Amino acid sequence: MSFLGISGLAKSYGTVTALGGIDLAVEKGEFVTLLGPSGSGKTTLLMAIGGFVLADRGVISLMSRDITRLDPEDRDLGLVFQGYALFPHMSVAENIAFPLEIRRWPRPRIAARVEEMLALVGLAALAGRRPRELSGGQQQRVALARALSFGPELLLLDEPLSALDRTLRESMQRELKRLHRETGVTFVYVTHDQEEAISMSDRIAVFRQGRIEQIGTPRQMYGRPATRFVAEFLGINNLFEGRVEAGPGGRAIRTFAGLLPIGRASDGTPLVAGAPATLWVRPEHASLAPVPEAVAVSAVIRDVAFLGAHDRLVLQPDGGPELIVQFPAGEAERFQPGARLTVHLPLAAFGVLPSA
Template sequence: MSGAAGRLDIVGIDKHYGAFHALRDVSLSIGRGEFVTLLGPSGSGKTTLLRILAGFETVTGGQVLLDGRDITSLIPERRDFGLVFQGYALFPHMTVFDNVAYPLRVRRVPRAEIARRVGELLDLVQLSGLAGRRPAALSGGQQQRVALARALVFRPEVLLLDEPMSALDKKLRGDLQQELRDIHRVLGTTFVNVTHDQEEAMHMSDRIAIMNRGVIEQFGTPAALYRRPASRFVADFLGKSNILEGVLEAGAGGPCFRGGGLAFPVPGAGRSHGPVELMIRPEDAALGPAAATGGDVEFTARVCESTYSGDRTLYTLAAPGLDRFLVYSRAGGGAAQDIGATVTVSFPIRECAVIGASSPV
């Protein structure tokens, strides 16, 4: 029962609320059958963008195209987009079956086909036994599945999800993320998800658009965003990172980085002068001298804080010129370091990323 999939082009969208500029010249192309997440802190404009896609908000400027057709001012009921609301918005006076059947009844689908398709969808979300229940008699996770089934039963070309997991506990969230991915694979529908949860975004999406203050900071695969952030904001927002601020200088073997009390060559920097920010992820650095860890750069630092989480320990270090440097250390290997101890840290240059550069160092 694979569904149709639409291609969405968001072209130069602007949205003002009075003096507040909620979206600034936002453009985004979402491919047929892609799973895209709009990720950002609250107030970043991600929900506004989703509501514009759904047709509940007008735009101040710009266009929304579905398969090349301008749908910017099309009313919501003509868009045929599935929409899963944050609070699910199930109809409390209808049973699960009637909720899921609703979009089909609106479309005057014959009774027998309604029964068949609702049954199919309830199977897909594993709720077959609960068709006769009212939403109030369901758990949060079950309500979420009903909302999903209702939004998919009329085979929309695009499914919009507005923070679908935010009301669920962590364990349930993990299960539903997996299920949502499976459903996406089975149906092949275009999914646009909104969340502020970076883990959820990383787990589920083909591509993520990171939004901040009404602009898209970066749009790309989870790996591209994580390894090659286009801005300091993206580097900070996705996972933990160390940012080394300094300058690039021309050296003997190419561009050289100098900053934070460190100096080392960055052959792939692409330019050889000017201020620069380098990012190194805490899992790419290691405690120990470079020779032992396979790193290139080493320095000594003082342990300020350690956070033990079973499989690994996160150390917060400080060194002259570096207020804060995070390193993950695998538990099991090596003795735990006490707070105040002096340690040697090292990292390989190839794992450094120049922030804003499109390719790795």
């Protein structure tokens, strides 16, 4: 059995379905992220695992033990929330020690463990400070140290970095990955930030309307989205419609850009002649120079944006939908809105969504 197993978990609030029968298996030591827009069910699932939401039906098991109806304190899980929930009247060391005191650890053992956790999160010099005397990143480290202090097998994290600025958030992402690697604790993490999920996770479960649309590694999800929602939600993507045709070389797809010799969907399933097909191509795959086995698209530039490491252009192709392309910084700075441009899209970069 999986380390954490969720089977048929459902929860409704009146006529609103928060969880529509979730099945999820998490292996020991994994970093699994629940990703989705607000109201998609990801936080409800996390709260159900923690025992703060009672499911209408379904089973949650942890290390082969059914914990579905257990109270939160009997599940012995680590929890880190968006608001940190540190005790303002306690010092950093006292906050970390609190879970150990309520578990009646001996004083010498508590002191040793607090010292160990302070070293783990790099806050030994701040042990005597109160939370109000710390930065947001330091408070987050205290919350992590407190959640890990008693040695939980599973740590639940509910958007813990959303209140931090971009630079600090990226630093804490690296810190979380380090803590996960060094402690070996299983992480289940909730976020609506796609970049955060991609950069940190072993696997991602994308939620939509109380259900999991797709689950896989970040590379699998980015490179082979299974549904239109995943293709649109996980990073910037260009989607457009075509129709499958039969030809002497097999299947091809007729699009605004011409006939593309693509015979299979991204999941490997063959395409059916005469059927509609939804194609996608990522902005970073576009090239200004001609490349082998590519389709050339002529378009009018609608917008040019400098984004630091790259330039992003919004194009309006002849007879096609809006197209977003991206080039390394400096390559496109000479272009202005209203000008005409030809970009080249490698055929190998195109994906085709599996039929519904």
